[in-house]
Amino acid sequence: GAGVSQSPSNKVTEKGKDVELRCDPISGHTALYWYRQSLGQGLEFLIYFQGNSAPDKSGLPSDRFSAERTGGSVSTLTIQRTQQEDSAVYLCASSTRQGAGGELFFGEGSRLTVL
Amino acid sequence: GENVEQHPSTLSVQEGDSAVIKCTYSDSASNYFPWYKQELGKRPQLIIDIRSNVGEKKDQRIAVTLNKTAKHFSLHITETQPEDSAVYFCAAPSYGGSQGNLIFGKGTKLSVKP
Numbered sequence A: 001g002a003g004v005s006q007s008p009s010n011k012v013t014e015k016g017k018d019v020e021l022r023c024d025p026i027s028g029h030t031a032l033y034w035y036r037q038s039l040g041q042g043l044e045f046l047i048y049f050q051g052n053s054a055p056d057k058s059g060l061p062s063d064r065f066s067a068e069r070t071g072g073s074v075s076t077l078t079i080q081r082t083q084q085e086d087s088a089v090y091l092c093a094s095s096t097r098q099g100a101g102g103e104l105f106f107g108e109g110s111r112l113t114v115l
Numbered sequence B: 001g002e003n004v005e006q007h008p009s010t011l012s013v014q015e016g017d018s019a020v021i022k023c024t025y026s027d028s029a030s031n032y033f034p035w036y037k038q039e040l041g042k043r044p045q046l047i048i049d050i051r052s053n054v055g056e057k058k059d060q061r062i063a064v065t066l067n068k069t070a071k072h073f074s075l076h077i078t079e080t081q082p083e084d085s086a087v088y089f090c091a092a093p094s095y096g097g098s099q100g101n102l103i104f105g106k107g108t109k110l111s112v113k114p
Helices: none
Strands: A005-007 A010-013 A019-024 A031-037 A044-050 A065-069 A075-079 A088-095 A110-114 B004-007 B010-014 B019-025 B032-038 B045-051 B056-059 B062-067 B072-077 B086-093 B102-104 B108-113
Touching: A005 A088, A010 A019, A019 A088, A019 A110, A031 A075, A044 A065, A044 A075, A044 B102, A075 A088, B004 B086, B010 B019, B019 B086, B019 B108, B032 B062, B045 B056, B045 B062, B072 B086
Parallel strands: A010 A110, B010 B108
Antiparallel strands: A005 A019, A019 A075, A031 A044, A031 A088, A065 A075, A088 A110, B004 B019, B019 B072, B032 B045, B032 B086, B056 B062, B062 B072, B086 B102, B086 B108
């Protein structure tokens, strides 16, 4: 297909609610990454999926954050009991190569606002 | 794990001048160093990368240099144009070599004044 697709593009929620963000990577890309970008800040690593290997969850900021990748394709990032500090743009990226040696193709991001 | 430091955080140049952005990394085993450009409101995109078997790589007006001994690499943009205005991110692998995920620097906001 085209590029990496993310939904929703914008999400406004109330503090304490759960949210799900979806990422549809480029077909055939085995690696999938989630990053978080707060206003005017850099790209903060959250989680990395590579093929059938166990995901690298070392970047998840708390146990309120979780992610899964079903069938080696679509991924969902779930944030439970959202807090105001969770407000950010959540970026998904996919890559053809194992490890960090290949180009990352980013989606447009999901902008989350927690009121 | 890897730690990437990027400087400066903001950079303003006149059109036609050169711009240089510098990054340092901590893991001497890292061997892949990409640069991403993010225009306002858009997604980050790879503009150039370098692997540790070379010291410099050029692509038209942009170049990247790598000093493995000092563990730093730099992005050079010559003859800057207004469309070069964006945030630039350097990155390095999280677990050395080219394994794991990419750790990004905090970004440099480049403004090119006409």
